[in-house]
Amino acid sequence: MKSLSRTQRIAAAVSAVVILLLLLVLRPAPLPVEVGVVTRGALEVTLDDEGITRVIDRFTISSPVAGKVLRSGLVEGDSVKAGMAVVSVLPPELNAREYRVAVSEAGAAGASVSEAESKLRQVSVQLSQARLKAGRYDRLYREGAVSKESHELADEDAAVLEKQSRAASAAVSAARMQASAASAQTDTKVAGQAVEVRSPIDGRVLRILEKSERVVPAGTPLVEIGNPALLEIVIDVLSSDAVRVRPGDSVSIEDWGGPGTLRALVDRIEPAAFTKTSALGIEEKRVNVIAMLEKPEPRLGDNFRIQASIVLQRAERVLRVPVSSLFRETGGWELFVVEGGRAKKRSVKIGMMGADLAEVLGGLREGERVVLHPANELKEDVRVTVREK
Numbered sequence: 001m002k003s004l005s006r007t008q009r010i011a012a013a014v015s016a017v018v019i020l021l022l023l024l025v026l027r028p029a030p031l032p033v034e035v036g037v038v039t040r041g042a043l044e045v046t047l048d049d050e051g052i053t054r055v056i057d058r059f060t061i062s063s064p065v066a067g068k069v070l071r072s073g074l075v076e077g078d079s080v081k082a083g084m085a086v087v088s089v090l091p092p093e094l095n096a097r098e099y100r101v102a103v104s105e106a107g108a109a110g111a112s113v114s115e116a117e118s119k120l121r122q123v124s125v126q127l128s129q130a131r132l133k134a135g136r137y138d139r140l141y142r143e144g145a146v147s148k149e150s151h152e153l154a155d156e157d158a159a160v161l162e163k164q165s166r167a168a169s170a171a172v173s174a175a176r177m178q179a180s181a182a183s184a185q186t187d188t189k190v191a192g193q194a195v196e197v198r199s200p201i202d203g204r205v206l207r208i209l210e211k212s213e214r215v216v217p218a219g220t221p222l223v224e225i226g227n228p229a230l231l232e233i234v235i236d237v238l239s240s241d242a243v244r245v246r247p248g249d250s251v252s253i254e255d256w257g258g259p260g261t262l263r264a265l266v267d268r269i270e271p272a273a274f275t276k277t278s279a280l281g282i283e284e285k286r287v288n289v290i291a292m293l294e295k296p297e298p299r300l301g302d303n304f305r306i307q308a309s310i311v312l313q314r315a316e317r318v319l320r321v322p323v324s325s326l327f328r329e330t331g332g333w334e335l336f337v338v339e340g341g342r343a344k345k346r347s348v349k350i351g352m353m354g355a356d357l358a359e360v361l362g363g364l365r366e367g368e369r370v371v372l373h374p375a376n377e378l379k380e381d382v383r384v385t386v387r388e389k
Contacts, residue, residue: 030341030383030384030385031343031375031377031378031382031383031384031385032384032385032386032387033336033338033343033371033372033374033375033378033384033385033386033387034371034372034373034386034387035338035369035370035371035372035386036321036322036324036325036369036370036372037367037368037369037370038319038320038321038360038364038365038366038367038368038369038370039319039320039366040317040318040319040320040366041317041318041320042314042315042316042317042318043314043315043318043320043352043354043357043358043359044311044313044314044354045311045312045313045314045352045353045354046252046309046310046311046312046354046355047237047241047244047245047309047310047312048307048308048309048310048355049235049236049237049307049308049310050235050236050305050306050307050308051233051234051235051236051291051305051306051307051308052233052234052303052304052305052306053231053232053233053234053300053301053302053303053304053306054231054232054233054234054302054303055206055226055227055228055230055231055302056226056227056230056231056232057201057203057226057227057230058206058224058225058226058302059199059200059201059203059224059225059226060221060223060224061086061087061197061199061200061221061222061223061224061225062218062219062220062221062222063089063197063216063217063218063219063220063222064089064195064197064218065089065091065195065218066091066092066215066216066217066218067089067090067091067092067194067195067215067216068089068090068092068213068214068215068216069087069088069089069210069212069213069214069215069216069220069222070087070088070089070090070194070213071211071212071213072086072087072088072208072223074086074087074205074208074223075205075208076205076206076207076208077204077205078204078205079202079203079204080199080202080203080204080205080225081199081202082199082200082201082202083198083199084198084199085196085197085198085199086197086198086199086205086223086225087196087197087210087222087223088194088195088196088197089194089195089197089216089222090193090194090195091194091195092215105182106179106182106183108182109175109178109179109181109182109183110179112175112178112179113172113175113176113179115175116168116171116172116174116175117172119168119171120165120168120169120171120172123161123164123165123168124165124168126161126164127158127161127162127164127165130154130157130158130161131158133154133157133158134154134155134157134158136154137150137151137154137155138151138154138155197222197223199225200225201225201226201227202227203225203226203227204225204226204227204228205223205224205225206224206225206226206228206302207223207224208222208223209221209222209223209224210222210223226302228300228301228302229296229298230296231293231296231297231300231302232267232290232291232292232293233251233253233264233290233291233292233293233306233308234288234289234290235251235288235289235290235291235308235310236276236286236287236288236289237286237287237289237310238284238285238286238287239273239285239286239287242269242273242287242289244312245266245269245289245310245312246266247266247267247268247269248265248266249265249266249310249311249312250263250264250265250266250310250311250314251263251264251265251266251291251308251309251310251311252264252308252309252311253293253306253307253308254306254307254308254309255305255306255307256297256300256304256305256306256307257299257304258297258299262293262294262295262297262306263293263294263295264291264292264293264294264308265291265292265294266289266290266291266310267290267291267292268289268290269287269288269289269290270287270288270289270290272287273285273286273287274286274287274288289310291308291310313352315352315359318351318352318359318360319359319360319361319364319366320357320358320359320360321335321348321357321358321360321364321370322356322357322358322370322372323353323354323355323356323357323358324356324372324373325370325371325372325373325374326348326350326358327374332347332349333347333348333349333350334346334347334348335348335370335371335374336370336371336374336378337364337368337369337370337371338369338370338371338384338386341383341384341385342381342382342383342384343371343374343378343379343380343381343382343383343384344380344381345380346363346364347363348360348362348363348364349361349362349363369386371384
């Protein structure tokens with residue numbers, strides 16, 4: 001074979017170098033990825049939702065009578081004692097027409113008393129006679145002077161009059177009460193006197209519902225009183241999540257306005273759900289989970305907003321992988337592991353799954369690096385370069 005000339009050998013070498021350079025230039029660049037490390041440690045599965053604080057024992061004081069609410073010297077936050085007057089209501093005075101009607105009703109009530117008392121006296125006399133007759137017939141029956149039927153009729157008459165006497169006595173009591181109520185309507189001694197509404201407990205004024213003087217009907221709420229030191233945490237969660245919560249579960253309170261994290265325990269889960277519209281306009285079934293603070297926090301008050309995390313599961317030492325590295329494929333969990341500068345797809349078995357970390361039951365070893373947030377263009381055996389955080 002004829003050997004290549006020196007010029008041909010140089011040309012062949014240059015061509016090889018050019019081809020190699022073209023291959024290097026045209027080869028796809030490594031795909032930059034962010035990676036996480038498989039570690040071992042504690043893992044918590046939490047249920048995160050917003051909640052509010054709520055006074056446990058809240059008392060709403062209402063007006064016992066119709067009338068004008070007088071301005072109170074109390075303001076929200078003032079301390080009150082049990083039996084202390086917190087608000088006053090001035091009943092309206094009777095006008096001339098109402099007064100005449102009240103006087104007539106009082107007179108009618110007095111006449112009803114007289115009628116009931118007269119009826120009672122009449123029945124009492126009849127009862128006395130019936131008792132004497134029954135006693136006499138009892139002796140005569142034992143002596144054989146009267147028949148058994150006459151003896152039983154005498155006893156029956158006395159029993160009937162006993163019942164009538166009790167009914168007449170009750171009618172007298174009712175008539176006297178009605179007369180007393182009717183008489184109170186015309187009592188000028190109490191005209192212009194306000195009715196004082198008193199606090200049922202030691203506590204503080206939470207809200208004054210009627211701050212200005214105005215006429216209110218009976219039963220109108222006026223003041224709310226409670227003890228802000230005795231607070232409970234109300235966390236509303238989806239009904240599908242509420243079934244996973246158990247009394248005694250630990251709760252972490254964040255974003256309450258002060259430093260640090262407050263601790264609480266789930267006390268109970270309310271048995272009834274309610275409908276709430278989300279920020280996206282979707283109607284959701286929610287359930288209130290009630291938690292109690294382990295230590296009172298004096299800076300918290302009624303209806304304060306908080307962020308709560310309910311711990312559903314906890315393990316102290318498990319193999320953990322970032323949740324952001326996982327994706328579903330062929331019915332199972334998979335991820336990409338970085339090996340020798342290339343991405344290797346691997347199937348893994350996952351146990352508990354928290355907000356940021358998931359428990360690895362199989363498929364990974366501690367210390368391995370996994371791709372976080374894998375992009376669509378990331379495929380098996382693609383060259384990767386670790387992106388600096």
